[in-house]
Amino acid sequence: MTSTVRMSAVWHSYRGHTALRGIDMSLPVGVTALLGPNGAGKSTLMGVLSTVLRPQHGRIELNGLDPVRDRRRYRESIGFLPQNFTAPGRLTVSEFLTLSGWWRRVPRAERRDAVRWALDSTGLGERRTSKVDKLSGGMLRRLGVAQALVNEPTVLLLDEPTVGLDPRQRNALREVITELGRQHTVLLSTHLTEDVAALADRVIVLDEGQLVSDSTVSELTDREKATASDLDEVYERLLGAGKPA
Incomplete structure (x- = not known):
């Protein structure tokens, strides 16, 4: 698969804390999971x-x-779902996505079709006239994915998209993300190995700002079809490597 995103020797620090330490990685089309404990540098x-x-x-x-020299064109190529996604409760789903299309610079003549596509891609078509504050937690997370899609980006960045969802809501959203990964580069930040096993083609493991593993899920676990338990075992071993007992 062709790589769409490359990071080379990326460092980032704030308030004396180094959050990223020389990250080198590339992201192809498909779903890549970004796995790591709290404070690993995922966000x-x-x-x-x-x-x-x-x-x-x-x-x-x-x-x-x-992203600096070509900031506008770079931003037009990505869709981002932050971990703490919120939307104005008084707007309908369709109104919010239309507003999202406007600030993401979707041309006015194309905005209605863009909103329809985002609704259909996330299974929100029947909720287009629902007020945002009437959505369940699962539907609100779908809306977050939809607003990330409305400009038809090349790359989707989803930060903890299944956080706070019950098992049924989580499974429904996983189906949406799996389908999107067929044609998009999707980077999914999570701390849940269940998400990785259900969704990811590849997995990148971060710990204390360092990249400790970058491979396909089957290579990482030595399993053709890895389970969450398989990933838990490898994950714990990777995080323990090189640390004092």
Whole structure:
């Protein structure tokens, strides 16, 4: 698969804490899981890729676009779901996505079709007239994915998309993400190995700002079809490597 995103020697620090330490990685089409404990640097990496944060050292490219030099075109190529996604409760689902299309610079003549596509892609078509504050937790997370899709980006950055969902809601959203990964580069930040086993083609493991593993799920676990238990075992071993007992 062709790589769309590359990071080379990316470092980022704040308030004396180094959150990313020389990250080198590439992201192809498909679902890549970003796995790590709290404080590993996952949200910082997402912030750097989304341009919410600016890397202090290193280089990022998205199909040749630099997030600093080509900021507008780079941003038009990505969709971002932050971990703490919120939307104005008084708007309908369709109104919010239309607003999202406007600020994501979707041309006015194309905005209605873009909203329809985002609704259909996330299974929200029947909720287009529902008020945001009437949505369940699972539907609100779907709306977060839909707003990330409305500009038809090349790359989707989903930060803990299944957090706070019950098992049924989580499974429904996983189906949406799996389908999106067939044609998009999806980076899914999570701390749940169940998400990785259900969704990911590849997995990147971060710990204390360092990349400790970057491989396919089957290579990492030595299993053709890995389970969450398989991933738990390897994950614990990776996080324990090189640390004092």
